[in-house]
Amino acid sequence: DVKVTQSSRYLVKRTGEKVFLECVQDMDHENMFWYRQDPGLGLRLIYFSYDVKMKEKGDIPEGYSVSREKKERFSLILESASTNQTSMYLCASSTPVGLADTDTQYFGPGTRLTVL
Amino acid sequence: LAKTTQPISMDSYEGQEVNITCSHNNIATNDYITWYQQFPSQGPRFIIQGYKTKVTNEVASLFIPADRKSSTLSLPRVSLSDTAVYYCPPGGYNKLIFGAGTRLAVHP
Structure with missing residues (x-):
């Protein structure tokens, strides 16, 4: 089974902090x-x-x-967090299937980030 | 630009068959049609994928007509645990575009 993991399920940060999601x-x-x-907006x-x-x-x-130094790891960086970046963040991975341009994405469990 | 349209919400009762239809405007020749399911506080998960005609797995069936301008996800005999949001994102080179999906509520 494909496994996609995210570093945190819940995260609380303050405005202006630098935030790393792995x-x-x-x-x-x-x-x-x-x-x-975000609610009502889909992904x-x-x-x-x-x-x-x-x-x-x-x-x-x-x-x-973002940063991708290794194939298995993809990091999202919020240089200076703001309250409007409070959201659920989802990571996914995929690999192209044959000749199809549409591939299947596998998602992690998500990180719920709150910026105060 | 490829785009899909699906109902915002649907209601059903336990034991019923549910069909959710998605229209696929400007679907590319090489694009497969993929459906995802998302429960609250979880990431979406792959349900089923097809190119044309009918595909069936242990979870659902997918019907795609010859012109591929629509697809129908069929969930047989739904239960309360099928309450979720269902997505049929349009494809594109190496990425999918997720909209708001269809929120399915299954009632006792």
Whole structure:
């Protein structure tokens, strides 16, 4: 079974703090993703990475950065946390399936971040 | 740009069959159709995937017509534990776009 783990289930930080969210997958997947999920808005893609040291912006990258130094690990960084970044953060990984462009994503349990 | 449309919410009762339909505008030739299920305070999990016609697994069936402009997720004899949000995100190169999904409520 694919396993995607996230460093914390719950996190409370103060405005202006630097926050690191870590995600690790154990299936040698090329692609990794960071989403945030807010009530009524579904999942919104922040950043994704299709290879080590490669990254691409998603739909809402402002206020975030990412790091992928190893294939199995993808970190989301909030340089200076703000209250509007209070949210559920979900990490996912995937690998392309044959000739299909649409692959299956496997999600971690999520980190509920509260910024005070 | 590929986009999917699905109902915001549905209600059902235990033991009934539930069908959730998704329309797939501008689906690309190479894209598979994938459905996910999400329970509260958990990440989405893969349910079923198909390219065309019908696919069935232990959880659900997926019906895709020949033109692939829609798909229907069928949950046979739902139980209270099937209460969740169901997503049919459009594909794209190496990424999916999740909207608000369909919130299914199963009642006793």
